[in-house]
Every structure is written in C-alpha cells, then in structure tokens.
Amino acid sequence: MTETQVWVDGRLVPAHLATVSALDRGLRSGEGVYETLRVRQGHSFRLGAHLDRLETGAGTLGIRIDPAAVRAGIAAVVAANDHLGDDVVVRVTCTAGPLDLTVPFPGTGAGVATVVLTAQRTRAPGAPPRPPARGYLVDLRRELPMIKSTAYLLSLVAQRAARAHGASDAILCDPAGRPLEAATANLAAVVHDRLLTAPVSAGILGGVTRAALCEVAAGCGLAVEERTLEREELLGAREALLTSAVRGVQPLVRVGTRAIGDGATGPVTARLRTALDALIDATAEPLVLSRSTDG
Template identity: 35%
Template sequence: MGLKVYINGQLYDKADAKISVYDHGLLYGDGVFEGLRSYGGKVFRLREHLDRLWKSAKAICLKIPMTMDEMTQAVNDTIKVNNIQDGYVRLVITRGSGTLGLDPNRCSDPQVIIIADSITLYPAEFYEKGLQIVTVSTIRNHPAALSPRIKSLNYLNNILAKIEGMQAGCVEALMLNHNGEVAECTGDNIFLVRDGELLTPPVDSGILEGITRDAVMELAREAGITVKEKTLTRHDVYIADECFLTGSAAEVIPVVKVDTREIGDGNPGPMTLDLTRRFRELTRR
C-alpha cells in the first residue's frame, strides 16, 4: 500500500495529494509548518509542537480551521494508516487559495496537510565521528523583518545559508544574527560545553525555540548540569570544549570542527555522548 496524505480531513494517495496552484503557501510562502518525529508509532512531544504551530499561525494572523485536539487525532490517524513507527511527520498549514496578489483576505479555506513518512537521517558516521560545519555570511532573519520564532513556509533564509554551507563542503552551517552573535544552524539549534557547563543562545538571539532543544536542556538539568542561555559569539564556539546540534530530525549530533577549527580534542565529547544517550532513552521508552 502506498503512502496516504491527509488534506483537510481526507486521505489521498501520495500521487493524488494536491492543492491549488493559487494557494498562497505556494505563491508567497504564506503559511506555517512543524516537523515532528515519531518513535514506536507515537509522536514525540506532539502537544509542544502543536503549541508552537498555533503560536506561529497566530503571529501571521492565520486561523487554523480545527482544534488542537482534532489536529492531534488527525496526526495520530495519519501515522497509523501509513503504519509509521520510527518516522517523520510534516504538518503544514497554508493560507489557502487566493488571487495573484498579496492580500491574505482574498484567500479562502486554509489547507491542513499532514505527511507521515520514513525519516532520512545524517549518516551514522557523523554521529560517531562528528560534523564539520562552517559559519556562513547569510545572517538569520532580522527579527524586525520576520521573527525567526515563526516556523513559516518561507524558508529561503535557511536555504540560502544551507547552499552556502554545502558549497563550502559542509552539510550544516552556522548562522549569526544581525548583531554578529551566534544564532542557530540552518535546521538545528546549537549547544556548547565549556568548563562543565552547557551553553546555548537565548531565544532573543534570533532562534527558533526548538522542541528537541528544550528536551535536551531538561535532560541536562536533571543530570545536574548547569545550563545557561546566554549570548554567544564565534569566539565562544572556537574555545568550547564540546559542541553539538539538536533538532527533530537530527536529534543530538556532535560537531568536531567549526570553520576548520578543531573543537576540544576533535572528537565527540563526554557530555555530548551522555546527553545523546539520555535523549535516546527518553524517545525510545
């Protein structure tokens, strides 16, 4: 049986899952989304993802045409019908079909799309040996232009940074904010370890408040590790004892080089490995 895609209460074969070419999600990137992980057929922190989705939608004046409980049921039903155990769920809300103009009031019927599929992870060797990343010149969206806290369908900022990183031979790239401070990577949050403390940029540095980020900070505090959300610069990255990234798809992945500079001893560090183990235990209970 082929994959089924949920659109507005109906399940369609993947080949027949379509929306209008006049949808403002396509024409202008006008919409919001979430990327979620499922483990053993259950979505990890679904309520937290939905809370963030509703906040993103509210921030762009987009009303989601169903309740959070109805969305929860729809996500779970889509996973079940596709027999997804350990997989990935993409939840998309578009503004809906409209005219060839920016006016969102001319759009009708926001589209609710749920795609449940298998997950493509970084290669295993990256988790074992660590990533090399590079700082790119493409800065994170200025919060006065488009808040990075909105997980919108307009991902060109991240995509341009991703292209720049890939052209430098790296699969992930570090983005700075408009003040030249460390923000986040193109699809992941960043953490540093220094003198036994766990450091990560605060939300007001221009980052998406990651669900996996929050989970890792909780796990670290439970383990007695001091966690600080503080403004960081590239200098802090270069002198860190350890570095790792977090994200729904990436989970927890070590970084061993930034801008060709070796982090720590050039191997995944003990705190990174410990938090990776704790996160895997949390998600695979």
C-alpha cells in the same frame, strides 16, 4: 511498491493525487507554518508543544488551525504509511489557503488553514547512524525567527552554502556575527561545566528538543546558561552540539576549518544524548487513531 499516502485537508490520498489550490497563499507568498516531528513505534515526544508552536505561529499570520484535527491527522497518516516502518518523520504544513484575487495585496485575513501531512522514513533502511555535524558559519538570519515558517528561502540558501563548503549544517549568525542556531536545528556548546545556548530573544526558534535538553543538563552535571555565544567561544568550546526533533542530540565536531574539542563526539555530548533519549523513551505518548480519521 506501496504508494505513500498524504493527508490533505482531512482526507488521505495517494501521493500522486495530493494537491492544493494553484492560488494557495503558501505558494504565492510563503504564508504558512510547519512542524517536523519524529514518530517511533507509534509514539511522539511532546506533540502538544509542537502543536502549540504551530498554532501560535499560525495565529501570528492570521491562520486558524484546529490542533485536535491535526493531531488526529498525524495518527492517521502514520497508520496509513505503515509500510515505511516504525521510525518516521511527520511533516505538518499549514498554509493560508487560496488567495481571493479580487482583493489587492496583502489580501484579507487568512482564515482557515490548508493542512497537508506527510510521513517519510527517518533514515533509509540499512543507512548508518547520522554522522556528527560539521558546521559552516553564515552571516544570514531568519526573518521572524520565532515562527516556524514555510518561507524557507534563507535556510535553503544558507544550507546550500554550507554543503558547497563541505559542511553538513549552516550556522546562522546575529548581526554581530555571533552564532545563534543552525538552519534546521538549535545550537549549544559545553564551556567548562556550563551548557550555553542562545536565548529565544536573540532571534532563534524555541526548539522543543532544546527545551528538553536544558531539562536534562543538570543531571549531566551542567548548569544551563542562556546567552549568545561569541564566535571564538564556540570555536574554542570543549564540545558543541545541535538539537532537533528529527536528530535528537547530534554532536557538532567542526566549524569551518576548526575542530571543536578534539574533533570527535565528546563524553558530555554522549551523556546528554543518552539522557535525552531516556527522557523521550519514558515520556513519548502514543498517537491515538480516531474512528473518523482511520482512512
């Protein structure tokens, strides 16, 4: 079997040799940021927006990254793993690098990032399409929600609670118990002829896919309203959906014990999914393999 190749700080290495420092500050204290993006037939959608978010989040933590090097690394890790097929998820992880043990907590400025890039299949070969999501409301919220941080414990705990209750996705709530977003996706609801989604200022991640969804909504006959939904508004919505770079548009057909709409993928969600897929097909850009990173 062909071994998966991993990109570590500018080098492609077989997965079993892919290591970072035992003093890595990402390991010690979760000082890191990440991005997850889908690459289909060598093309990625809004890679620039993903890299901008990565660089901004890293900057907030004092971590310096080189977006051009990350971009080149993504092309290289996809090319090196062509045995995975032509629909892969690339994960970009940037941490604050090794800790200087002579400096007391919280240490010095972070400096240059340790960069790890992996590729994996989006779906296992022959797997059925991803089924509609079933949500479970969790009264937890992410710390520093605008940063896509590797400090992932909250999302993990929330997601495990959702799975334990037979749901696919935890839906995180604000302090008033209003639904904001899923643990790894943004949330939107169709109420009358409006698409409602919480504003970034409410404490959600500004999703790249959410932004694209808002762009295609008008063409689907929906006005976009950015405001936090009341819990009952979500439960009583005509339709609801989740978005992320990996899922695209995924219908949300149930929350807890309540069906959303008639509990199946609705026509508006189907239209939004088609419109988003068309935008992705029309505008996804080819990854460019540079000579110094072709493995």
